[in-house]
Amino acid sequence: MHDEPAPRRRLPSPHRRGFLATASGLAGLGALTLAGCGGGTSGRGDAKGDGKPRRGGRLRAAFAGGGASETLDPHLGNLFADVARAKALFDKLADYGADLSARPRLARSWEPNAGLDRWQVTLRDAAFHNGKPVTARDVLYSYRRIADPKRAFRAKASLEPIDLTASRAVDRRTVEFVLKRPTAEFPNILAAFGAYIVPDGAEDFDRKPVGSGPFRLVSFAPGRSTVLRRNDAYWDGAPYLDELEFIVANEESARVNALLGGQVEYAHELNPTTARAHERGGRMEIVRLPGSTMQAFAMKTDRPPFDDKRVREAFFLIADRKELIDGALSGAGQLGNDLFGKGYEYYPAGLPQREQDLAGARKLLKQAGADGLRVTLDTSSVAAGFTEAAAIFRDQAAKAGVKITVRNGSKDSYWSDILDSGTLCSYRSGAMPIESHISQRLLTDSTTNATKWHHRDFDALYQQAQSTKDDKARAAVYERMQRRLYAEGGFLVWGFADWIIGTAPAVGGVDREAPANTLGWARFDKVWLR
Structure with missing residues (x-):
């Protein structure tokens, strides 16, 4: 890795700390057979190894995929597999560290004006796969493409604060936003x-994608396999691997069996039961990414009770x-304390950890005139542990005199259904900055405000934080x-689930600190085969 100067905005040191991918699995098993060609063992060396990075070989990584509709357009990705492919082929100006603070990537530095409404971004010396330098024009084109109102790119809402008409290229390597x-x-x-x-001007991504990432495209078969080759000219240092192959295996059992059978060296998204069964068997390494997913119940604060x-x-x-945590996550998680983002930048770690207090709960319910309260808890099998957690919480509530009726909803429409309907529901969130969680879910006009937390004075504090240089x-405001x-919020955050990955014993360099959706997660340019 090159030694680069820190951005002029001082960044904090990292601390410890998804979205969903579902599909049927038989197509993925067929892809595994095809993937055997080329092998994953060349250049490995001794399986036990000496712990030092080694160059060479092809690593095969199994992910759940999206079938024939898969694309290499990095602005369209929704599944974990899409993101893993995109970060292998492309770069962003910045990415999230383990504590969810922004770290520079294609941007060498960023600097605001006194009013925090103009930011100057300086690009590092980086090149695309065709040898052309990454310039300010490429940055503005990319952001304007994402923001095109005629398209449905996922990052569009994130770019909303930027006036892309007024933003300009100061010179080849400087953008004024x-x-x-x-x-x-x-x-x-x-x-x-x-x-x-x-x-x-880039548009043809599936046939010939040109990025600035650590790998170049060799072949792409949607819903089956994607083969990439090392980019020796990568600005952050050439990857150790010669080649990287993404293989579609939609069912967890298919990914596990492929890993155990030597058809892949990396299996994404394993469940806690699988991890526990294989943790000490010696046939696979279990990587737990701590606190990757917030687990909660969401209470709607705008309606009784x-x-x-x-x-x-x-x-x-x-x-x-x-x-x-023990019952719904098989123990693979950390205690929650009714706030999002444990361990992330701005998280108030000094607040006392809440513990069960049934007598205190009964007293508060009596004060509120809610003795014998009856509530419906909406849940679904849309996410692992949801139905189990709902049943456990139902039994816990009964001890405080509250009768909870658990109602199972549709996997296909659950996330849209719970935004406005009902009063209490199962909820989870992948990693994002605390600031983003607040802006997307807790402001009066937030579009995904599942708890209906509507307080203009709270909105004003957010604007105060955003105006504080x-x-x-700013941390004090947060x-x-x-x-x-x-x-008094509406999220009962009971835990933070580990994200679990399985690798072959011959794999080294996997980041064990990075939550899903951050820079270190599914980052294969720093991985090697022993």
């Missing part, structure tokens, strides 16, 4: 999911969080906001 309002967390926009930089903050506090006290002062959520 003009914003619609002060935005202290502008680097989070540069790191946004799907905000990849492509060459000016949760429009009374005493009822919400009572539910905080009903939860036995360890029992929920000093890092310490802490004030989160203390209020801890006391």
Whole structure:
């Protein structure tokens, strides 16, 4: 890796800390047979190895895929497999570190004006696969393509604060972004999911994608296999691997069997039961990415019974969080404390850990006139552990005199159904900055405000944070906001689930700290075969 100067905005040191992919599995098993050609053993050396990176070989990675509709357009990706392919082929201006703070990638530095509504971004010396340099024109083209109102690119909402008409290329390696309002967390926009930089005018991605990433395309068979080759000219140092192959295996059992059978060296997204069964068997290495997914129940604060903050506090006290983690996550997680982003930048770690207090919950319910409360809890098998957690919480609530009826919803429409209907539901979230969680889910006008947290004074605090240039002062505003959520918010955050990956013993260099959706997750340019 090249030694690069830090951006002029000082970045904090990292601390420990998904979206869904589902499909049928038989097509993936067929792809595994095809993938055997080329092998994953060349250049490995001794399987036990000496711990030092080695060059050579092809690593085969099994992911759940999206079938024949898969694309290499980095602005269209929705599945984990899409993102893993995109980060192998392309780069963003920034990406998220393990603590979800923005870290520079194609951007060498960024600097705001005094009003935080203009940011100057300086690009590093990097080139696309065709040898042409990455320039300010490429950056502006990429962002304007993403923001095109006629297209449905996922990063479009993230780029909304930028006035892309007024933004300009100062010179070949400098972009001046003009914003619609002060935005202290502008680097989070540069790191946004799907905000990849492509060459000016690029459109033909599936046939001949040209990126600036660590690997170049060899072949792409949607729903089956993608083969990539090392980019020796990569700005962050050439990958150790000669080749990387992504193989579609939609069912977890197919990914596990392929790993155990030597057909792949990396299996993405394993469940806790699988991990426990194979952790000490010696046939695979289990990698746990701590705290990758927030697990919660969402209470709608704009309607009975949760429009009374005493009822919400009572539910905080009903939860036995360890029992929920043990029962719903097979113990593969950390205790939640009713706030998003444990271990992320701005998380207020000093708040006392909530514990079950059934007597306290009964007292609060009585004060609220909610003795004998009856509530329906909406859940679904749309996410692992949802139905199990709902049943466990139902039994915990009964001990406080609350009768919960569990209602199972459709996997296909669950996330849209729970936004406006019902009063209590199962909820989860993958990794994102705390600032993004607040802006997307907790402001009065947020489009995914599942708890209906509508408070203009809270909105004003968010704008105050975004207008505050000093890092310490801004952190103090975020802490004030989160203390209020801890006391009376609508998210009962009971745990943070580990993300689990399986690898062959011969694989080295897998990042063990990076939550899903961050720079270190599914990053294969720093992985090697022993």
